[in-house]
Amino acid sequence: MHLTKTDIQNTPRIQRLNIINAITGIKPANLIGTISDKGETNLAIFSSVVHLGSNPALIGCISRPTGEIERHTYENILANGVYTINHVHRDFVKNAHYTSAKFERHQSEFAHCQLTPEYLDNFKAPFVKESKLKMGLNYRQSIPIELNGTVLIIGEIEHLIIDDQAIEGNDHINLSNIQTVGIGGLDTYYALNKIQQFPYARINELPEDFNA
Ligand SMILES: Cc1cc2nc3c(=O)[nH]c(=O)nc-3n(C[C@H](O)[C@H](O)[C@H](O)COP(=O)(O)O)c2cc1C
Numbered sequence: 001m002h003l004t005k006t007d008i009q010n011t012p013r014i015q016r017l018n019i020i021n022a023i024t025g026i027k028p029a030n031l032i033g034t035i036s037d038k039g040e041t042n043l044a045i046f047s048s049v050v051h052l053g054s055n056p057a058l059i060g061c062i063s064r065p066t067g068e069i070e071r072h073t074y075e076n077i078l079a080n081g082v083y084t085i086n087h088v089h090r091d092f093v094k095n096a097h098y099t100s101a102k103f104e105r106h107q108s109e110f111a112h113c114q115l116t117p118e119y120l121d122n123f124k125a126p127f128v129k130e131s132k133l134k135m136g137l138n139y140r141q142s143i144p145i146e147l148n149g150t151v152l153i154i155g156e157i158e159h160l161i162i163d164d165q166a167i168e169g170n171d172h173i174n175l176s177n178i179q180t181v182g183i184g185g186l187d188t189y190y191a192l193n194k195i196q197q198f199p200y201a202r203i204n205e206l207p208e209d210f211n212a
Contacts, residue, residue: 059157
């Protein structure tokens with residue numbers, strides 16, 4: 001298949017959406033937990049979570065355009081300044097997927113999708129109890145992407161909770177051990193298996209067989 005820009009523009013909306021959402025490869029599967037100023041909890045699956053920097057520890061995610069459709073996650077983040085990002089694992093992938101349904105503001109995806117809210121003292125946003133790798137973030141900045149009305153939401157990690165099962169040595173996190181999953185497009189979930197680990201790549205330490 002070879003699609004030009006014109007072909008892409010002429011592709012029916014759903015087909016285009018499925019193709020273009022899938023072509024960047026495997027995306028991380030995370031649930032974003034928030035709470036409104038009335039105390040209503042909210043949970044939504046996001047595939048756009050991205051590392052922005054380690055010092056300070058900044059994480060970004062893209063929120064779809066605001067407008068006619070309410071964006072509870074973004075509104076709650078702006079209202080309270082805190083949110084959580086929780087890995088999705090193989091054993092609750094279905095629960096996680098259905099958080100994307102358009103629930104009303106007063107309907108909690110935690111209850112409707114059978115996931116358990118969990119709190120840390122002095123941190124208002126709910127974590128997902130079932131998740132083995134989760135972060136509590138303080139909202140830092142929004143950057144509007146004028147090209148399509150989406151918003152890059154940036155937060156700084158305040159709490160990082162990782163199940164010991166995932167940690168190898170001092171600092172290596174093996175996502176296979178906790179069965180974190182990946183997302184293709186908007187409807188497909190993949191298991192992730194660790195296949196290799198390499199040292200920091202230096203020009204003078206290339207693998208010997210590269211010289212052959
Ligand atoms: C696999 C998958 C990935 C998604 N990723 C995102 C995303 O990165 N950003 C986003 O704004 N919505 C994303 N969505 C859509 C939200 O989950 C959906 O709009 C949800 O209803 C938002 O809930 P809220 O209004 O409670 O924030 C995704 C949906 C699915 C099924």
